[in-house]
Amino acid sequence: SATVVLHSIKSDWGKKRRGVKRFVLAAYWAFSEVVLAQEHGSQRLVALKCIPKKALRGKEAAVENEIAVLKKIQHENIVALEDIYESPTHLYLTMQLVTGGExxxxxxxxxxxxxxxxxxxxxxxxxxxxxxxxxxxxxxxxxxxxxxxxxxxxxxxxxxxxxxxxxxxxxxxxxxxxxxxxxxxxxxxxxxxxxxxxxxxxxxxxxxxxxxxxxxxxxxxxxxxxxxxxxxxxxxxxxxxxxxxxxxxxxxxxxxxxxxxxxxxxxxxxxxxxxxxxxxxxxxxxxxxxxxxxxxFARSQWKVRRKVLQLLFHICGFNFGEFDEFK
Structure with missing residues (x-):
């Protein structure tokens, strides 16, 4: 695993930086741009959506739209945006971590x-x-x-x-x-x-x-x-x-x-x-x-996702095998 320093940005992500948070990159979700991240110095886990700044060129409006949408939403059946961060090379969206599978x-x-x-x-x-x-x-x-x-x-x-x-x-x-x-x-x-x-x-x-x-x-x-x-x-x-x-x-x-x-x-x-x-x-x-x-419906990604879920349980200190219905 690696440690990355992320600068918190509460608004207008291209201009403002406030605070610093460290996350340990625990695992890559192979099926998307999302990383399972553990906050440095705590057991708190989040889903970290990583967007390379190079990839943003010409697409700033689309990213700003997604962020604007997520900032407006607070509902028990919608995955929440918790914060926005940046490093010199990436924009990061920290999302509520959901662990129950598809x-x-x-x-x-x-x-x-x-x-x-x-x-x-x-x-x-x-x-x-x-x-x-x-x-x-x-x-x-x-x-x-x-x-x-x-x-x-x-x-x-x-x-x-x-x-x-x-x-x-x-x-x-x-x-x-x-x-x-x-x-x-x-x-x-x-x-x-x-x-x-x-x-x-x-x-x-x-x-x-x-x-x-x-x-x-x-x-x-x-x-x-x-x-x-x-x-x-x-x-x-x-x-x-x-x-x-x-x-x-x-x-x-x-x-x-x-x-x-x-x-x-x-x-x-x-x-x-x-x-x-x-x-x-x-x-x-x-x-x-x-x-x-x-x-x-293709199951090509299901085994990959299961392995990531097993890793998540390990990090959280749960015994994955206890949940027989998810075997």
Missing amino acids: LFDRIIERGYYTEKDASQLIRQVLEAVNYLHELGIVHRDLKPENLLYATPFEDAKIMITDFGLSKIEADGIMSTACGTPGYVAPEILEQKPYGKAVDSWALGVISYILLCGYPPFYDENDSELFNQILKAEYEFDSPYWDDISESAKDFIRHLLERDAEKRFSCEQALQHPWISGDTALEKDIHGSVCEQIQKN
């Missing part, structure tokens, strides 16, 4: 999973995204990979992360094409002005996946994939959807609504009986959902 990993490892579980997960995400929307923030890149658990324990909260594409709405509409292909809304593909409804669409895709284990829109050819999305062309295929309630399907139809004007907002989605009522079934769908997740 959404798919946890579903596979839990052994029992129902519609009700999916409903409770989606409710947490809806509440967080609705909070963002009330602040005038659109995430624009909601997907399962950006949903992490706060801790490894059974009652852990789900957390939204990665605000690199998020945007504060200036006038209620945006026009930049962005996002992840399988989760992008039709209006973005049509290069039309768009708003918060693109997040609702992405939540519809995520909800669909959580109930069957495969995406509503898929083709190895992006052009064909985009045609499916533009037509809102998807099915509730048998046998995978045979045991899923009509209420769940109705909920998804309202989010995967082709017309952004008619699509449910997060606030409306929170009032749907599948979220707020008792229409979500409690039949175990773990086997079928996990089989499809493992078929349709």
Whole structure:
């Protein structure tokens, strides 16, 4: 490990420096620009997002936008920005450390999973995204990979992360094409002005996946994939959807609504009986959902992430092996 000196900057990161903090770089997360860091002289751990200043040239506005978004946010289901630091060569964002792993990993490892579980997960995400929307923030890149658990324990909260594409709405509409292909809304593909409804669409895709284990829109050819999305062309295929309630399907139809004007907002989605009522079934769908997740979503990074989590437990003084459900 190495020690790096970081200068705290509370505002306008290019001009001001206040204080000094030391972090020990304990491990690199191979799948991103984030480092697991331990504050010098304490046991406190943070996630340290490292941005080379050379890479910032010409992209200052994008970084400033991400920082501005993160500074506005304080919600129990959103990974928090704790501080901003710099060294002579890098800008560092210290983020709340979440240790519970990714959404798919946890579903596979839990052994029992129902519609009700999916409903409770989606409710947490809806509440967080609705909070963002009330602040005038659109995430624009909601997907399962950006949903992490706060801790490894059974009652852990789900957390939204990665605000690199998020945007504060200036006038209620945006026009930049962005996002992840399988989760992008039709209006973005049509290069039309768009708003918060693109997040609702992405939540519809995520909800669909959580109930069957495969995406509503898929083709190895992006052009064909985009045609499916533009037509809102998807099915509730048998046998995978045979045991899923009509209420769940109705909920998804309202989010995967082709017309952004008619699509449910997060606030409306929170009032749907599948979220707020008792229409979500409690039949175990773990086997079928996990089989499809493992078929349709690459596990290439899962072992790497598990090793990093094991290292984190070691640093924290926990015995990773005690948590059998995470083996």
